[in-house]
Amino acid sequence: MAAPTVNVSMNPTTYSPGEQMLLTVNYGDPDNQRLTLTITVADAQGNRSAPVSVTAVIDPLTLTVTDDSGRTWSRVSDSGSVAVYRAVA
Amino acid sequence: MPRVTVTVRDATSKTATASVAYTVLPPVLGGYYLSGGADPTADMAGGNFRSLTQYRSFADAHIFPGYQRQWLVTLGRSGVQINMVLELKHYGASDTGPQTFTVDGVKYTVPAPAMTIQQRPGAVWPKAYGYGQVLAGQCDGLFARALSQYRTMGFGVNIQLASELDTDHEFGTTEAGKAYTWAESDARAVQAMTYIVNWFRAKGLPQGTTFSVGLGGFDRACFRRTHPEALMSRLDYLQWNVYATSAGHTALERFRRTKDWAVADLGPVALSRPVLIAEWGVRVVEIPDQAAWIATVPAAIARLNAERGPFIARTNYFNSGWGTLSPKAAGLAALRAAYARPPYG
Numbered sequence: 001m002a003a004p005t006v007n008v009s010m011n012p013t014t015y016s017p018g019e020q021m022l023l024t025v026n027y028g029d030p031d032n033q034r035l036t037l038t039i040t041v042a043d044a045q046g047n048r049s050a051p052v053s054v055t056a057v058i059d060p061l062t063l064t065v066t067d068d069s070g071r072t073w074s075r076v077s078d079s080g081s082v083a084v085y086r087a088v089a
Numbered sequence: 090m091p092r093v094t095v096t097v098r099d100a101t102s103k104t105a106t107a108s109v110a111y112t113v114l115p116p117v118l119g120g121y122y123l124s125g126g127a128d129p130t131a132d133m134a135g136g137n138f139r140s141l142t143q144y145r146s147f148a149d150a151h152i153f154p155g156y157q158r159q160w161l162v163t164l165g166r167s168g169v170q171i172n173m174v175l176e177l178k179h180y181g182a183s184d185t186g187p188q189t190f191t192v193d194g195v196k197y198t199v200p201a202p203a204m205t206i207q208q209r210p211g212a213v214w215p216k217a218y219g220y221g222q223v224l225a226g227q228c229d230g231l232f233a234r235a236l237s238q239y240r241t242m243g244f245g246v247n248i249q250l251a252s253e254l255d256t257d258h259e260f261g262t263t264e265a266g267k268a269y270t271w272a273e274s275d276a277r278a279v280q281a282m283t284y285i286v287n288w289f290r291a292k293g294l295p296q297g298t299t300f301s302v303g304l305g306g307f308d309r310a311c312f313r314r315t316h317p318e319a320l321m322s323r324l325d326y327l328q329w330n331v332y333a334t335s336a337g338h339t340a341l342e343r344f345r346r347t348k349d350w351a352v353a354d355l356g357p358v359a360l361s362r363p364v365l366i367a368e369w370g371v372r373v374v375e376i377p378d379q380a381a382w383i384a385t386v387p388a389a390i391a392r393l394n395a396e397r398g399p400f401i402a403r404t405n406y407f408n409s410g411w412g413t414l415s416p417k418a419a420g421l422a423a424l425r426a427a428y429a430r431p432p433y434g
Contacts, residue, residue, distance in 0.1 A: 004097040006105040014112040016391040016432030021111065027097045059100045069091030069113075087093075089113045089431075 004029040004061055015089035023065070023073060025083040031059035034080070114394050116434025118170055119427065120405030122368065124413065128160045132408070133169075136425040137433055140403040142172045142367045144252060146180045147218060147231040148202065150190065153238035162242060170403065171246040172367055174303060175235060177218040177228070177281075178206060178257070185216050190230065192237050197230025208260040217257070219264035220274075220281035232288050245297025248289065249328060249367060250282050253305035254315050275314040286323045299325035301365055306330060306347035313354040321359040327351060327399050331369040332411050333376055340382065340389035344369075344401070352398040363402035370412020379414060380423035391432040 006027040015021055035056045041049040065073045065085055073085040094108035120140025123129035129141065141164060145152045152175065154161035165171050179185050179202045189198045204219035218228050239246070251257060258274035269277060282302050289300070302320070304312055306329025316327070329347040333340070344366070352360065369386075371379040383406075390401050406412060406424055414420025427433065 001099070001101050001103065003103040004099045004105045006095055006097040006107045008093070008095050008107045008109045010093075010109050010111055012395055013110070014114065014395045016114050016394060017116045017434040018431035019391065023093055023095075023109070025095050025107075027095075027105070029097070029099050031099065062098045064096045064098070065093065066096075067091060067093045071091065071093075073093060089111075 001059065002030040004032070006063075017089055019089045021087050021089050022076070023085040023087070025063060025065075025085065026081065027061065027063065027083070028081050029059055029061055032061055033058040114400065114432065115402070117390055117394070117401060117432045118403040119424070119433045120170075120172075120403050121424070122405055122407045122409060124409030126155065126158070128158070129408075130160050130164065132421055133164075136421075137428040138169065138424075140170045140172065140405050142174060142249075142405040142407070144174045144176065145235075146176050146178055147228065147235060148179045148181070148185075148188070150234070151238075152235045153242055165242060165244045165246065171244075172249055172301075172365060172403070172405065173246045174249045174252050174367065176250075176252055177202070177204075177220075177223070178252070179216040179218070188230075190234060192230065192233045195233065197233060199230045200227055204262055204264040206257040206262050208262065210260070214263075220277040221264050223281040223284055229288065232285065236289065236292055236294075240293075240295060242295065245295045245299070247299040247301060247326060247365060249301045249303045249326075249365070250285055251278070251303040252367075253303055253330065254278050255305045255308045255311040258311065259308075271311065272314060275311055279315060279317060279320055283320050283323065286320075290323065301326035301328045303367065304329050304347075306350075309350045309354065312347060312350055316351070316355050316359050318356040318358045321356070321362065325362060326365040326402070327359060327362045328365045328367055330407075331366055331404075332372060333370070333382055334372045334411060336375050338376070340385040341392060344386075344389050345393055348393060348398055348401075360399050363400045365402060366404040368407035368412065369404055370407040370410070372411045373413065373415045380419050383420065383423040383427050387427050387430045387433060394432060 009024050038051050038053045040051045071087045073087045076084040076086050090110045092108050092110045096106045098104045118140040121129050121138050122142040187200045202216040202218045204217045205214035206217045208214045258271045262269045262274040286300050331343050371382045376382050408414050
């Protein structure tokens with residue numbers, strides 16, 4: 001299994017108290033894959049059910065955000081490779 | 090410096106970690122001045138006013154808190170940061186003679202002020218104690234009197250020496266019959282300001298006492314001349330005043346003008362000092378909607394403080410002269426709204 005990768009950025013990095021701060025996280029893992037399984041059931045007579053789909057994530061990733069000043073960062077968006085978090089300065 | 094850390098963990102508990110540090114600046118203190126040195130308590134009540142400018146002449150027998158200004162003690166003890174502008178300028182035209190008085194049992198005689206400043210053609214030139222008089226020790230009694238009164242206040246203040254040296258020197262000065270150019274006056278003032286700061290710093294001062302030297306900040310060369318590193322090493326703040334006097338003036342450009350000169354011209358000691366804007370104002374003749382202009386100030390200050398250079402720490406609105414709020418209610422409401430937003434915390 002490969003290790004995940006991550007890098008983070010803030011722009012700007014200096015804020016006035018009360019301002020909104022945004023943190024951008026770029027992350028990934030070579031093993032991380034999102035699969036869709038589509039299943040159809042057929043009987044001996046050849047009758048087929050309607051297909052159903054389920055999603056499976058191979059090697060799922062979890063993100064943890066901590067701040068040594070105690071500020072709470074909340075997730076604004078997450079595409080699966082880019083996540084944006086927000087906190088108040 | 091706070092730091093935020095992100096950890097990504099996969100299904101087998103392999104992790105990757107990255108972090109970034111950021112800076113949250115201290116809140117800027119929103120402040121005020123009310124015309125005539127009048128009691129501003131009512132105007133400040135309920136708003137996020139945390140800073141105040143006051144003006145006193147060293148010639149006055151009542152400097153701290155000032156004649157019938159007990160409210161200044163109340164405001165200071167409640168945590169409002171006081172910027173006391175102490176001037177060598179003599180405010181009274183009628184009584185400018187020598188003074189004899191006793192401070193803590195010591196009798197002092199101070200000669201009549203021997204300098205004229207603000208020598209605008211056609212105007213009456215105000216008198217001031219001369220830089221030569223200061224350096225000769227003739228004004229020590231004035232400083233002793235101010236210090237003795239200051240010690241009774243119960244809190245520290247910023248002592249801003251002079252209101253605007255550039256305004257005082259713009260048309261030259263004269264002391265004891267000798268004329269000095271603007272640049273010569275600046276050099277003499279630096280010596281005198283150094284003397285005064287050293288005089289005070291050699292004494293026991295209330296905790297939290299800080300010092301600055303006053304400039305309007307409208308002349309780049311004067312600002313540079315009056316901020317040598319040797320003097321700045323004895324001062325705690327940079328200071329300049331900010332006025333909008335043209336319809337095209339924006340808050341960003343007006344607050345940044347002197348800052349940009351400082352960043353370009355001053356040394357590292359000067360630039361390590363935060364900035365105290367003792368006065369800022371919007372002149373209603375050119376900018377009738379003062380409230381709209383005031384509303385743009387928080388973003389301008391936040392942007393300037395996010396840039397390199399000295400941190401703007403306090404901004405005191407000058408509700409007098411060029412800054413007179415008219416109508417007052419709308420102007421005060423705008424100030425309250427502005428001081429309620431970042432970077433005023």
